[in-house]
Amino acid sequence: MQTSTLACALAIALLTAGCGPRTESPATDSAAASTAPATTSGASIAAGPAASPELLAQAKALFQPIPDKAPDPAGNPVTAEKIVLGKMLYFDGRLSSSGVISCNSCHNVGMGGIDGVPTSIGHGFQKGPRNAPTVYNAVFNVAQFWDGRAEDLKAQAKGPVQAGVEMNNTPETVETTLKSMPGYVLAFQAAFPQETSPVSFDNMAKAIEAFETTLITPGAPFDAFLKGDARALTADQQAGLKLFMDKGCASCHNGINLGGQAYFPFGVVHAPADAVRPAGDRGRFAVTKSQADEYVFRAAPLRNIAATAPYFHSGNVWKLQDAVTIMGDAQLGATLAPDEAEKIHLFLHALTAPIPKIDYPELPERADTTPLPADG
Numbered sequence: 457m458q459t460s461t462l463a464c465a466l467a468i469a470l471l472t473a474g475c476g477p478r479t480e481s482p483a484t485d486s487a488a489a490s491t492a493p494a495t496t497s498g499a500s501i502a503a504g505p506a507a508s509p510e511l512l513a514q515a516k517a518l519f520q521p522i523p524d525k526a527p528d529p530a531g532n533p534v535t536a537e538k539i540v541l542g543k544m545l546y547f548d549g550r551l552s553s554s555g556v557i558s559c560n561s562c563h564n565v566g567m568g569g570i571d572g573v574p575t576s577i578g579h580g581f582q583k584g585p586r587n588a589p590t591v592y593n594a595v596f597n598v599a600q601f602w603d604g605r606a607e608d609l610k611a612q613a614k615g616p617v618q619a620g621v622e623m624n625n626t627p628e629t630v631e632t633t634l635k636s637m638p639g640y641v642l643a644f645q646a647a648f649p650q651e652t653s654p655v656s657f658d659n660m661a662k663a664i665e666a667f668e669t670t671l672i673t674p675g676a677p678f679d680a681f682l683k684g685d686a687r688a689l690t691a692d693q694q695a696g697l698k699l700f701m702d703k704g705c706a707s708c709h710n711g712i713n714l715g716g717q718a719y720f721p722f723g724v725v726h727a728p729a730d731a732v733r734p735a736g737d738r739g740r741f742a743v744t745k746s747q748a749d750e751y752v753f754r755a756a757p758l759r760n761i762a763a764t765a766p767y768f769h770s771g772n773v774w775k776l777q778d779a780v781t782i783m784g785d786a787q788l789g790a791t792l793a794p795d796e797a798e799k800i801h802l803f804l805h806a807l808t809a810p811i812p813k814i815d816y817p818e819l820p821e822r823a824d825t826t827p828l829p830a831d832g
């Protein structure tokens with residue numbers, strides 16, 4: 457779905473123990489990101505020794521770097537106006553019935569695109585059943601959610617607004633709310649100029665999807681490596697990458713996002729502990745009703761994984777090292793030696809990239825006719 461360009465070497469940063477590189481790469485305003493590349497070239501800082509051409513070739517066959525710009529989603533050409541509107545909607549708590557829960561409440565763009573709790577807390581402080589995945593690079597996933605039940609970001613965005621445990625609203629109230637504020641009416645008109653009645657629930661979802669195409673992080677050391685910078689990974693990370701490929705992690709976690717493309721049983725070889733894979737959540741079974749899909753989940757995308765603890769759909773594992781060991785046991789049956797798991801863990805840190813610069817949007821002021829927040 458994308459062509460990898462051997463473009464400029466990206467600015468990369470040295471990895472220090474226990475903290476991912478989130479440093480000096482130039483950032484772009486997300487509103488402008490549809491036209492401008494999210495990164496510009498910079499001098500590469502060598503992190504490690506030059507990797508062998510074989511390792512690079514093996515990696516290039518399995519993974520692709522994040523492109524500087526995401527492709528337009530099907531049926532939703534991205535424009536600067538749509539991104540501006542989508543960003544407003546993403547940060548606006550008034551899409552929820554309580555008036556306070558926005559997309560950013562659970563997918564905090566300053567914190568890896570997540571909420572950092574085991575399972576999300578939504579309307580009325582209710583706990584949802586699953587951990588919030590990151591919105592960063594979600595545009596590259598083949599389908600959305602842990603079980604892939606939404607086909608794209610447009611379909612996805614309608615879910616949380618209506619979910620009782622998330623934003624607990626109705627499409628009608630959202631439309632009434634947005635139509636009541638002149639600032640939103642103007643922004644919808646600019647984003648959907650051909651339409652006679654542009655303020656709609658569908659267009660809300662399209663605008664949010666357009667904004668989400670800017671939530672991409674192309675500047676990880678691993679991207680620099682895939683683009684040909686043989687020194688972008690430390691020696692340990694190179695060894696971890698080799699293990700990640702040779703042990704079989706990459707048979708499920710591959711492509712641009714190292715995952716997000718296909719579904720697999722969670723527990724191919726050994727069922728994970730009940731706390732990690734709670735019996736009540738049978739994954740894709742709920743979507744397809746097929747026995748074969750019991751405890752089947754989407755291979756989780758691993759981009760920026762070091763920044764998105766806790767792990768798994770249950771959110772019960774806090775340390776990335778433990779997640780690696782659990783995967784080795786559950787999916788491969790090969791108990792990884794501690795030093796192997798540690799090297800894979802260090803490699804996963806090379807998937808952490810600087811986030812795009814996102815200016816907090818100014819949200820339209822309410823009108824007298826704007827529905828009042830409901831209790832909860």
Ligand code: HEC
Nearest residue numbers: 558559562576577578586587588589594600601602616622
């Ligand atoms: C109350 C917390 C909460 C709110 C509010 C919320 N989300 Fe989510 N989001 C989640 C959880 C939990 C999941 C995973 C659900 C699942 O897989 O069943 C999720 C999944 C997603 C995904 C799928 C990512 C992937 O890799 O599959 C995207 C994209 C997303 N949300 C965007 C949004 C947008 C846009 C909004 C605002 C319209 C929003 N979310 C509001 C908690 C929330």
Ligand code: HEC
Nearest residue numbers: 704705708720722753754755756767768769779783784787
């Ligand atoms: C057979 C396919 C398969 C293999 C092999 C596999 N995984 Fe996974 N991986 C998955 C699935 C499916 C999930 C989602 C599990 C869930 O529902 O919580 C996942 C989740 C993860 C997570 C948690 C992601 C998150 O956002 O919480 C990490 C980390 C991970 N895998 C790393 C690895 C590593 C490292 C290896 C090799 C040792 C590996 N995986 C091997 C399919 C696989």
